[in-house]
Amino acid sequence: xxxxxxxxxxxxxxxxxxxxxxxxxxxQLKIVGSSTVYPFTTAVAEAFQKANPGQSVIxxxxxxxxxxxxxxxxxxxxxxxxxxxxRPMKKSExxxxxxxxxxxxxxxxxxxxxLTLIESNQAQPLKVSLADIYKAVAADPFGKGPNKAQTWKxxxxxxPALKIRVLGPPPTSGTRDSFAELxxxxxxxxxxxxxxxxxxxxKKHKEVCTKVREDGVFVEAGENDNLLVQKVEADPGTIGVxxxxxxxxxxxxxxxxxxxxxxxxxxxxxxxxxxxxRKLYIYVKGEHAAVKPGIKAFLAQYAKEWSTGGLLEKxxxxxxxxxxxxxxxxxxxxxxxxxxxxxx
Numbered sequence: 001x002x003x004x005x006x007x008x009x010x011x012x013x014x015x016x017x018x019x020x021x022x023x024x025x026x027x028q029l030k031i032v033g034s035s036t037v038y039p040f041t042t043a044v045a046e047a048f049q050k051a052n053p054g055q056s057v058i059x060x061x062x063x064x065x066x067x068x069x070x071x072x073x074x075x076x077x078x079x080x081x082x083x084x085x086x087r088p089m090k091k092s093e094x095x096x097x098x099x100x101x102x103x104x105x106x107x108x109x110x111x112x113x114x115l116t117l118i119e120s121n122q123a124q125p126l127k128v129s130l131a132d133i134y135k136a137v138a139a140d141p142f143g144k145g146p147n148k149a150q151t152w153k154x155x156x157x158x159x160p161a162l163k164i165r166v167l168g169p170p171p172t173s174g175t176r177d178s179f180a181e182l183x184x185x186x187x188x189x190x191x192x193x194x195x196x197x198x199x200x201x202x203k204k205h206k207e208v209c210t211k212v213r214e215d216g217v218f219v220e221a222g223e224n225d226n227l228l229v230q231k232v233e234a235d236p237g238t239i240g241v242x243x244x245x246x247x248x249x250x251x252x253x254x255x256x257x258x259x260x261x262x263x264x265x266x267x268x269x270x271x272x273x274x275x276x277x278r279k280l281y282i283y284v285k286g287e288h289a290a291v292k293p294g295i296k297a298f299l300a301q302y303a304k305e306w307s308t309g310g311l312l313e314k315x316x317x318x319x320x321x322x323x324x325x326x327x328x329x330x331x332x333x334x335x336x337x338x339x340x341x342x343x344x
Contacts (some may be wrong), residue, residue, distance in 0.1 A: 001300040025208075028056040029294055033067025034174050035223040036113060036243040037280050040312050041084050047311060048301040059084075063223045064174025071283065072097035081288045083294055085281040086113070086174030086243070087181075097320070104286025104337040105296030108299065109328045111306050111317040114244035114264040115178045115276035119258035123236035124160055127258040130275055132156050134187025137165045137218050139211040142191050143204075147213050167221040167228055168212070168241040178278050179241055180210040183259075186275065229254055244269060244276075245316025269318045278299055280317070286337050296335065303332040 026209040038061040045057040152159035169175040188209035198205040232240040233253040268274040289295040305311040
């Protein structure tokens with residue numbers, strides 16, 4: 001777990017927050033969640049503190065799933081005000097929030113990221129399809145038995161005889177969920193029989209399409225993306241899975257793997273041509289926002305920094321455009337709770 005403290009007190013009491021009935025005073029904004037969103041939120045927190053002397057923010061990198069679990073444990077000063085997420089909140093997670101009185105959950109999309117496969121700059125360049133990725137990493141490709149492929153050539157005769165080794169995020173990470181949805185499932189459904197399976201047996205489809213190997217080929221590398229970059233750089237031939245922003249920051253060490261003929265860039269991510277393009281989010285506890293003015297001010301700072309040419313674009317976040325940009329700004333200023341019926 002990584003933590004950054006952005007100092008100085010916030011003279012706002014958090015009292016009687018919703019169903020939790022907490023009377024606990026709070027002088028801080030508390031944010032947990034995604035390691036992918038963490039660098040963006042810490043950058044905003046630093047800018048927020050400079051613009052608002054007397055404010056205090058704590059940001060913790062816990063992973064999306066673990067962060068939402070913490071966020072949904074209660075209402076009041078002991079519990080997080082916001083959670084960073086590299087995927088949408090699930091219906092089951094919202095229900096956990098509602099059970100403890102956090103029923104006013106506000107969804108704020110902050111921009112677009114590209115879920116990226118990376119390799120060392122010293123490695124032999126690899127160009128793959130989504131189907132290749134699935135066939136290399138899945139535990140039971142297309143439901144035809146345990147995966148025995150050891151090299152990329154075993155997966156696709158056109159690829160090099162390079163040993164398959166993929167470093168990826170753990171199950172608690174939103175990046176893992178995005179990897180399963182954007183890459184593994186799409187690769188799996190390159191087989192029409194798998195699309196048909198989804199209609200006849202959704203549970204079996206999910207298992208076949210998203211369960212990864214446990215024989216050492218796919219390695220869970222934790223939530224520290226900077227460490228993952230170091231491991232990939234040090235071991236040419238190893239592939240890593242992480243967000244585009246980390247790629248942009250480490251171009252001297254690593255490069256992207258081309259997927260279905262497309263490399264990640266601000267252009268291919270913003271127009272969604274790149275297969276790994278995904279929206280990133282912050283979720284806000286409305287019960288806290290109602291009594292902590294600092295939350296609304298922080299979101300205003302976020303909206304300022306995510307604009308084209310802003311601080312976050314320089315950090316690797318791809319800004320929204322058009323209607324998506326308007327919707328994001330409306331979410332940050334209107335603070336309208338999400339409709340749980342819209343969640344999956």
